[in-house]
Amino acid sequence: MTQSLKMRTEPLSLVFAALGGVVLLFIAAPLISMFLNCSLPELAETAGDSEVQSSIWLTLWTSMAATLIFAPMAIAFSYLLARKDFPLKGLITGIIDLPIVIPHSAAGIALLGVLSRNAILGKAAGRMGFSFVGSNAGIMAAMAFVSIPYLINSARDGFLAVDERLEKAALNLGASPLRVFLTISIPLAWRSILSGLILMWARGMSEFGAVLIIAYHPMIAPVLIYERFGAFGLKYARPVAVLFISVCLAFFIILRLLAKGKVNAQR
């Protein structure tokens, strides 16, 4: 009986599975081989290297700070995009996606145009006593520039999925629009917003090109990996890469677990 109930597997599914396997291998193999090619003593030595430690730490906190600094603006903007119609909305949506499609070295050059000491923002920063070029502020700006579309798009999709009638019902109950936004829209779109925040953070953390142009020093981990590779070769770059990837992975897993717990608690 069970035999006859079983659906026959489509040959096409098998072909697709095989194709998928190739892609999976293509992604996983280099990473696995990198981990396998790294000996524990090597890793331990690299982990003790203060230059490595400080670059990983710098990468983690600048990317997180960049995300948190831009989050309120990005979330407010994405709400506007989800709820309102305005002229040139299509163009504006396109502009938001630009950082995703332009080469990141070009993004760095463009950003340098407004952040360098004699450009508008650079001058303003100079008056406030800091500089973007070659500083943490510059790193954060470069990271935010390339990663902010991920947060905006994800949050906008989240807000779009919130039933507008719920917001209207809340207004009807006497809530101010800000209160509706904070107590209805944000909590209901929270899963998307959170995943957008994590995406933005991850994207910022992995940025290399734009940061390299604005701030070679202080050195973030991706730049350090590049420098070790250029100066000493693959063998010296690899442990740093492995260490950085491991730290990132650990953070993401923890965050995802926390996020999942939080979402479940809301149900």
Add this chain to the structure above:
Amino acid sequence: MLSVKNISKSLGDLAIKDVSFEVQEGWYFVLLGASGVGKSVLLETIAGLSRPDAGRVFLDEKDITGERIQKRNIGFVFQNSTLFPHMTVYDNIAYPLRCKKLKNRRIHKRVAELAEDFEVTSLLKRRPQTLSGGECQRVSLARAVAREPRCLLLDEPISSLDVKARPQMRALLRKINARGRAIVHVTHDYTEAVSLGTHIAVMECGRIAQIGTAKEVFQQPKSEFVARFVGIRNFFKGQLEKSDEQRTRRFSTDGLSFSVLSDSGSGPGYIMVRSEDVTIGNAASQTSARNNFEGTISDIVPAGAGVEVIVDIGVEVAAMITSESVKLLDLHCGKKVWVSFKASAVKYIEG
């Protein structure tokens, strides 16, 4: 108190044209019309959820046409639940109270009162997703009333409920209204209108065809549309008597007593008999009809394909018969005749 003046609004196929009406303190105002005539849009316009193309809305003599949603003190209960899914029932009911920035202790007390009133005390810790349709509706009402709105707009609050949950909801709505809160209730079901409404407006193709008390609208439909839509000329208010076990019950009104087939509880209500179900004879005859009355013909009016004969039996009863029968029975004004209709042709509605 609430007055709507010359509201027009078109929205796709829907169009409301030049709608005006007024709702006074304590009224239960029912907007009755087929689905898709723009009743919901009209409510949304009053609540400020959508903007009219033309016309004005006044609340307590103040023009609120352009007022923001949150500034109008008008409660709105949507047709489908708009309970906040990420909050418990308690937090849902407390929401408007928190908007008023009340102290926690007062919020707690008020939510407890409302929960008691709307019979949702046992649900306070639940999430809206776990509630039945009737429970959702009661929580929505409690939440809307918590704000103490000047008037309450209800979009089909009963139709979506299953049949068992309806009487409780009707009783609840009557109770809210009896405490003096004006209600505007939109429905396509005339029995709801009769059962609840102190005033009824019949909507036809985006216009209001007739406004009046239930009695006026049902007994004297002003247009053919109203007559066809509410369709019932014989409409009497009275009292359903207690009975021991028989399913045939007595319904008394103005000194008359009708036989009614109903298993509703005794109490005040309405009966309706379609004029098509009433027969006329020159003498009392032995038939299965339980309601037989002698009376005098007060009017004979051609109506559509047939003739409407009005017989005064103490109250006026309309019978729709053919013109052949008028000739055959030699019916004329002032003639004494017998009217009869079956107890099963009588529709009883609690009210």
